Amino acid sequence: MSQDAPAPPPPSAPPVRPLDRMYRIIALWKGHLAPALKEHGLTVAHFHVLAVLRRAGPSHRLTTGQLAAGEMVTGSGMTARADQLERKGLIARERDERDRRIIHLRLTDRGLCLVDQVIARHRLMEQRLMAGLDDGERQALAGLLTRLEHLLEGHSGAPWPGRQS
Template sequence: MYRIATLWKTRLEPLLKRHGLTATGFHVLVTLRQAGPAHSLTTGELAALDLVTCSGMTTRADKLEQQRLIVRERDDHDRRIIHLRLTEHGLDLVDHLLAHYRACEQRLLATLDADEQRTLSKLLGSMEHSLRHDGQTLVPHVRCDGRD
């Protein structure tokens, strides 16, 4: 699995690099894109989804904000909470990159017949479920909103 993930990342890196992104930055943009019509999540929500610390997410957000792909917005009800939201430029870029990503994914999946694709999907779903629900966390939950 690690070798496949590494090969996949190697295929995507040149495209991302042309747009000044890393795989981790791209993942943040994709996660925000999938977060509903507001394209916004809190720093803590993103950190939990990416299994990184709050400081790790802040570093990622800093880079994306410098590139004008996201903006930080304070929560209206609790100023300690920071929301990260895609800018129009960020939304356009992630949509462009996702089109290429999906095309690469389709080419890879085309090497499998329909039954193999269904089996792979089922197996990967089972593995993801197992990892998400095994009771062990890779990164301890840390609040990013300044509340104790």
């Protein structure tokens, strides 16, 4: 073992921490979604952009900056995704009516139809997965995940370690 390598955890160490486990679950879930998305020439990143636009209300339109912030990617990263989705005819770029410097990304009719198909398949896969849990387990999981989300977003009112209040 090299000097730079971290020591393995002792045998009495607790099992994988919850956030590590959640990261693994997300990776596994993306692995299940990827083949369904690939059938439509999409990646998970593409799907997220389309899904966020779908949830943006009746206009199905957001600025590049709004999408980048929501997806936690750089503006250039969002531009690259938008370029790919525009070439596929799934989104269109539109200049803001009041400020021509602002570009909105909008789902096209084709993009709306595709994202609705993929979401329907996604929900079916999720229902099948969640069928392995009973009602109490599903409610407990939803409650705990909501609580963790609020803690990470800083809505708890109490600072967490390493965070300045």
